[in-house]
Amino acid sequence: MRALALMARLCAILAGAVLVGITGLTVSSVLGRSLFGTAINGDFELVGFAAGAAIALFMPWCQIRRGNIIVDFFTTRASPRSRERLDRLGALLLALVMSLMTWRSALGGLNAWNTGSGSMMMGFPEWIVYSMMVPALGLTAVIGFAQAVIGFNPGGPDALAQDQAEDRR
Helix, strand or coil: CHHHHHHHHHHHHHHHHHHHHHHHHHHHHHHHHHHHCCCCCCHHHHHHHHHHHHHHHHHHHHHHCCCCCCCCCCCCCCCHHHHHHHHHHHHHHHHHHHHHHHHHHHHHHHHHHHHCCECCCCCCEHHHHHHHHHHHHHHHHHHHHHHHHHCCCCCCHHHHHHHHHHHHC
């Protein structure tokens, strides 16, 4: 699980870098429009592509940290064992959905590569976005399968406390 956590963290760092890039692009475009009367052509396309990639890149970190929204209204009175089973079932369902998204995104990326598909204004190659999304979606699926099989805290409470202490540093 530690290797998966490290890969998820690297994806999140890359997603943060993508968001910083989006911010720089947007600021440059707005300043160019305000100061020089010209914006970056197709900036909204790049922001849309990058936002999609960033969302996919954040998903593994969200899953490994159990950051997804859980509606526990019906399970508040269930036993801890029942909640654990339901959480594992939820992780399995998420893994299945992420597997489907990985497969379809990979096919979409290959299609974009083969057809030379690009954005309308700039002609930015769409396959680049897919190449960032597919590994992150696949990693999210692997993390979900691992959580479904071995649980959410296989190292026990000490491992969780250690992970949280490392996150605070």
